[in-house]
Amino acid sequence: MSEQPIFLAKDLVKIYPRSTGQVRAVAGASLEVAAGERLGIVGESGSGKSTLIRMLCALSRPTSGEIKFAGQTITGLKEKQLGHLRSRVQIVFQDPLSSLDPRMRVGKIITEPLRSPWVRGREGVPTDIPARLKEVLAEVGLSSEDADKYPHQFSGGQRQRIALARALVARPEVLIADEAVSALDVSVRAQVLNLIMQIAQRDNLTLLFVSHDLAVVRHLCQRVMVMREGKIVEQGPVEQVFSHPRQDCTRELIAAVPQLNLRS
Numbered sequence: 001m002s003e004q005p006i007f008l009a010k011d012l013v014k015i016y017p018r019s020t021g022q023v024r025a026v027a028g029a030s031l032e033v034a035a036g037e038r039l040g041i042v043g044e045s046g047s048g049k050s051t052l053i054r055m056l057c058a059l060s061r062p063t064s065g066e067i068k069f070a071g072q073t074i075t076g077l078k079e080k081q082l083g084h085l086r087s088r089v090q091i092v093f094q095d096p097l098s099s100l101d102p103r104m105r106v107g108k109i110i111t112e113p114l115r116s117p118w119v120r121g122r123e124g125v126p127t128d129i130p131a132r133l134k135e136v137l138a139e140v141g142l143s144s145e146d147a148d149k150y151p152h153q154f155s156g157g158q159r160q161r162i163a164l165a166r167a168l169v170a171r172p173e174v175l176i177a178d179e180a181v182s183a184l185d186v187s188v189r190a191q192v193l194n195l196i197m198q199i200a201q202r203d204n205l206t207l208l209f210v211s212h213d214l215a216v217v218r219h220l221c222q223r224v225m226v227m228r229e230g231k232i233v234e235q236g237p238v239e240q241v242f243s244h245p246r247q248d249c250t251r252e253l254i255a256a257v258p259q260l261n262l263r264s
């Protein structure tokens with residue numbers, strides 16, 4: 001018997017009001033994500049990628065449609081009923097500064113998820129907090145002294161590593177990354193991507209990876225989903241979608257990436 005999907009979303013719609021009418025940021029999207037799967041989400045700017053994943057991790061409510069996480073309907077639940085999702089799903093955004101408390105030292109920021117009542121005691125969650133902090137700092141390429149500093153003392157790329165360390169510290173089952181490596185310089189980006197890949201394979205992490213970088217998506221993900229104007233217009237195994245795109249918008253995305261063209 002096959003395992004139930006970690007995410008199952010049906011007919012998701014998100015409408016934002018605007019002074020002139022409204023925006024259908026997500027206009028009827030249905031998807032299924034298997035546990036342990038690495039799924040890339042690509043599409044032109046404004047196609048609804050961030051809106052979609054924010055709904056999946058219950059940071060935003062759909063206007064209509066239904067989302068199940070690990071078999072349980074999460075649409076309509078109150079924040080205090082979302083503990084199972086909050087403890088198992090972590091998200092890293094493009095601009096980590098907004099999600100890092102400026103008054104907290106980095107060590108405290110990173111280990112905060114380990115202190116959350118939802119996370120504590122869950123199987124597989126590290127219990128030795130100082131040891132885990134040291135380990136995760138090294139994994140993302142930060143030094144142990146960095147733990148005593150404040151977020152503003154770091155560059156954008158370093159802050160992205162802090163956000164990633166925080167996301168990984170409690171060994172989540174699902175990592176959602178929204179342009180989470182784009183601010184990193186090339187060598188650190190490669191290091192962080194390798195780390196994500198390693199953890200994904202070792203811990204059977206489910207990865208939802210939103211990126212404009214199709215080469216990275218091809219390297220990291222097994223399946224890719226292409227969004228346009230709030231809809232999922234194409235999806236399939238990365239090799240298939242990138243070598244035989246069916247949609248013009250997918251062809252345009254691919255044409256913008258020289259590395260992908262050079263390959264075949």
Ligand SMILES: Nc1ncnc2c1ncn2[C@@H]1O[C@H](COP(=O)(O)OP(=O)(O)OP(=O)(O)O)[C@@H](O)[C@H]1O
Nearest residue numbers: 016023024025043044045046047048049050051052
């Ligand atoms: N909080 C909001 N209020 C109003 N409109 C929004 C809001 N968030 C997103 N939108 C609009 O919804 C549409 C989809 O935005 P979204 O951020 O999901 O796109 P995206 O695919 O993530 O784009 P990008 O690649 O630039 O990050 C856009 O037209 C955007 O302007």
Ligand SMILES: [Mg+2]
Nearest residue numbers: 049050051178
């Ligand atoms: Mg976005």
